[in-house]
Amino acid sequence: MTRTRHGWTLTVIAVAGFMTTLDNTVVNVALPSIQRDLHISLSALEWVATSYILIFASVMLAGGRMADVYGRKRIFLIxxxxxxxxxxxxxxxxxxxxxxxxxxxxxxxxALVIPAGLALVTVGRTEREQARGTVVWVGSAALALALGPVAGGYIAQHWAWNWIFLINLAPGLAVVLLGVFVIPESRDTTADGVDLPGMLASGTLLFxxxxxxxxxxxxGWGSGVVLGAFALAAVAIVALVAVERWAPxxxxxxxxxxxxxxxGGVAVQILWGVGFNGVLFYASLFLQQVLRFSPTKTGSVFLPPAVVIAALTPVSFWVGRRIGARSTIAWGLFLMAAGMAAFALLRPGDGYADLLPGVALIGVGSALNMPLTGYVLTSIPEQRSGVAGGILSVGREVSGAFGIAIIGVIISARQxxxxxxxxxxxxxxxHATSVGLLCGAGLVCLGALIAFATLPARPRRARHARPYGPARDEIRRETWSETLDDVPGVAEAPERPPLRAWSPPAESVR
Structure with missing residues (x-):
């Protein structure tokens, strides 16, 4: 691929990543305007925010698999x-x-765009191209995170909430047409089919x-609708375990x-997301309905923590190397919980300056949690780290829906x-929102305790040595053995077949 064509490919993927990430954050500040114009209940308003996250998380793993099988360019553009x-x-x-x-x-x-786009900037690229692609990808997501609440607030106040969605039409159509000509097609020629039973079971469970x-x-908890939904979830989780245990x-x-x-890392990822997304959703309502902030001013409240996260994320890796992964993640969660508690104590008449300590703590705490995925993946054999990373990403996305729903139950009951x-x-x-945010802070503290109990003190050096040949295979075997030492009755690591021929572990491991 020529350098110019690669640059155009990165442009298309960056715009697409920005659009899909922005849609996750831009809506929250406009929720009061949507509720007022459409005359909808709080429960329906929660679905406006969570339906996107829920389907996104449910389909993302399957989307990545379809990109490998049917073509990454094709799935990305579709x-x-x-x-x-x-x-x-x-x-x-x-x-x-x-x-x-x-x-x-x-x-x-x-859910089709994100995994396919990430593969397009990394698979089959030189190290230089991979580095450029990763920087562009992460940068576009960080920019969307920072601008989402501000843009949503400005549009809701000065235009109409409808334009939050309509502004996607022109750039979306432009990058689709451009992508047809500049993005090269690629696929995994050895890939097997999509795990349709697993996709259906996991999607049913989450929904x-x-x-x-x-x-x-x-x-209420005892209604037939709620009990029926929980019963369906129980059936789905049993089906998921069964089909994933034996799927080729x-x-x-x-x-x-x-x-x-x-x-433990998956649990920590989910509990962090419960707190972060719960604050993002209900704080927008709290600021406008209790503190009487305008939508634009409400959006500006979330800009400082986004900037703090972007600025301190590189520092968090250095902190992790100095004091260890376990302490970095746990103390980051404690700081975030303290910020949520400070936010919950706000009262009518408080101004922008009163918000800053809480939002700053949330930003610093979240930044310290950014390296979590890398720390957790050191416990997984390198050849399986892609699938493991996908599971962690799904946990992060699902936590958004769970955070809004769980804190919403508390707020509604208290109200x-x-x-x-x-x-x-x-x-x-x-009062109800304050109680809900304090309960969310408690869940984040639970995540900190889980981090202390489960995460490694420091990442394993064997994962980063990257020797070649037999020595590399031996290190992987030792690393996988260490991860199974915590399982009662497991004496040795299972034989690990090649990636495309993965099969259930031996009975002695089960």
């Missing part, structure tokens, strides 16, 4: 076209049902749990969860109690 078309439908929505349906389709399109949590606020090419390799560090005691709607919402 996903981007679907995302762009759904953005137009969301912008023209006149009801909650139409908007939620459009968000679902957007999430499915984004059922999130639906149940959202409906608790309206129907499992979408989720259950062997990974025998590693204490990996299992009903406050209203029953005779308090006004504004005071009830203020």
């Amino acid at each position: 996903g981007l076209a679907v995302f762009t078309a759904a953005s137009g439908l969301a912008g023209l929505a006149g009801s909650a049902e139409t908007l939620i349906a459009a968000r679902v389709v957007q999430g499915a399109g984004g 059922a749990v999130t639906y149940a949590l959202n409906e608790v606020a309206s129907h 090419t499992p979408m989720i390799d259950l062997v990974f969860f025998r590693s204490r560090a990996f299992t 009903r109690s406050e209203l029953a005691s005779g308090k006004g709607h504004a005071a009830a919402f203020q």
Whole structure:
């Protein structure tokens, strides 16, 4: 590939990554405007935010597999076209049902774009091209994270919330057309088919749990709707374990969860996301309905933590090398929980300066958690790190839906109690949101304790030595053996067949 063509490819992928990441954050600040214009309930409003995340996470692993099998360029462009078309439908929505349906389709399109785009900038590239592609990819996502709340607030205040989605049409169409000519096609010629049973089981599980949590606020824990959804989730998790245990090419390799560090890392990733996304969603409502901030001013509140995260993420790797992975992640979570608690203590009349300590702590704590994926992957054999990284990414995305749903259940229950005691709607919402954010802080603290108990003190050096030949294979065997030492009754590591011929471990390992 010529240097010019590679540059155009990076441009297309950067714009696509920016658009799909921005859609995850730009909506939150505009939620009050959407609720007011469409006259929808808080439960439906939660689905406007969570439906995108839920479908995105449910389909992303399958999207990566389809990109390998059917062509990365093809799946990337199909996903981007679907995302762009759904953005137009969301912008023209006149009801909650139409908007939620459009968000679902957007999430499915984004789930095809992200893994295919990441593969296009890394697979088959030189080291220099991989480095450039990774910087562009991460930079576009960080920029979307920083600008999302600000852009959403400005559009909601000065234009209309519909333009949050309609602005995707022109750049989406342009990069699809450009991508047809500049992106080279690539695929894994040795790849097997898509794990359809695993995809269906995992998607059903995630959907059922999130639906149940959202409906608790309206129907209560003992209602038939909620109990039925939890029952469906139980069936789905049993089916998922069964099909992934015996699938020739499992979408989720259950062997990974025998590693204490990996299992703990997934739990920490989810609990961090529960707190971060819960703050992002309910703080937007709190700032506008309690502190009476404008949408633009509300969006500007989330800019400092985004800048802090971008600036301190490189520092967090240095801190991890100095004091260890376990302490870095755990103390980062404690700082984040402290920031959430400070945010929960805000009262009517507080201004921008009163917000800064809390949002700064959230930013610093989140930055210290950025290296988590790298730390956890040191406990997994190198040849399987791609699949393991996908599981961690799904955990991060799913945590957004869970955070909004779990904290929403707490807020709704507390608000009903406050209203029953005779308090006004504004005071009830203020107290309920404070309690919800404090409970979210408690969940983040639980994540810190799990990090202390499960994560390695320092990353294993064997993972970074990268020798070649028999010595390299021996190091991998030793590393995999160490990850299974924590499992009772496991005496030795399983024989690891080649990546494309992965099979369930021997009975002695089970």
